[in-house]
Amino acid sequence: xxxxxxKTMWEAMxxxxxxxxGLDNTLQHSEPMTAxxxxxxxxxxxxxxxxxxxxxxxxxxxxxxxSKDHKVFASIRGTLKPETDEAVIDKYWSKMAASWYEQGRExxxxxxxxxxxDDAEVWISDPSIKGLFKLFTDGKVEPEMMGEHKKLxx
Numbered sequence: 001x002x003x004x005x006x007k008t009m010w011e012a013m014x015x016x017x018x019x020x021x022g023l024d025n026t027l028q029h030s031e032p033m034t035a036x037x038x039x040x041x042x043x044x045x046x047x048x049x050x051x052x053x054x055x056x057x058x059x060x061x062x063x064x065x066x067s068k069d070h071k072v073f074a075s076i077r078g079t080l081k082p083e084t085d086e087a088v089i090d091k092y093w094s095k096m097a098a099s100w101y102e103q104g105r106e107x108x109x110x111x112x113x114x115x116x117x118d119d120a121e122v123w124i125s126d127p128s129i130k131g132l133f134k135l136f137t138d139g140k141v142e143p144e145m146m147g148e149h150k151k152l153x154x
Contacts, residue, residue, distance in 0.1 A: 009074050009122050010042060012067035021047075021115070023080070024060040031055070033063075035115075036092035043117050046083055048097050050109040055080060063115060073123040076115075083112040 013019075014037055022030030031054070035045040049056060058080040065074040083089060089112045093105055101107035 005122050005124060006042070008124055009065075009072060009120070010037070012072040013037060013045075013065060013074075014039075016068040017045075019063040019065045019076075021055060021061060021063045021080075023055050023057070024062060026054075028054050030062070030064065034096075035063075044078075044114055045117075046088065046092060046112055046114050048092075048100065049111050049113055051111045052109065053111070055113070056082075056111055058082060058113065061115065071125045073125070074120050076117055076120040078115050078117040081114050081116060083114040088112070088114075 013035060017035040017037055019033055019035055020030040021033045022028065033047045033049070035047055037045050055061065061078060061080045063074075063076040063078070065072070065076065067073075090105075092112075098104045101110055
């Protein structure tokens with residue numbers, strides 16, 4: 001996997017850190033979460049939830065991401081685990097996070113989860129001029145004309 005596509009994915013997630021996350025092996029739907037990203041971490045991210053949330057039990061999971069400009073798409077596989085390090089929980093705490101918890105940082109329902117990334121498929125939409133021409137003239141469009149698609153280990 002090219003480092004460029006990996007960098008593009010992380011930059012897009014940093015710009016708009018909203019993902020749909022769901023547990024594998026369940027019929028429950030995924031739900032939107034706000035990722036807490038660390039500029040020095042490229043194989044994990046965190047998010048706040050509650051102890052009664054459908055994903056609180058953790059385990060194998062998937063996250064789906066679409067950038068604000070709809071040019072970066074990612075399907076990420078990994079494992080959800082409770083984050084128990086108080087320093088990490090405090091590091092990302094913010095007014096935005098506090099607004100979800102009646103008792104703020106001390107709320108007994110507060111749970112921080114760590115998403116440990118295994119791998120991802122990433123699509124970068126950057127259509128070629130030939131691809132755009134075919135798209136708008138009913139021509140046959142080949143996937144490589146519309147951008148880049150890679151599988152990467154994280």
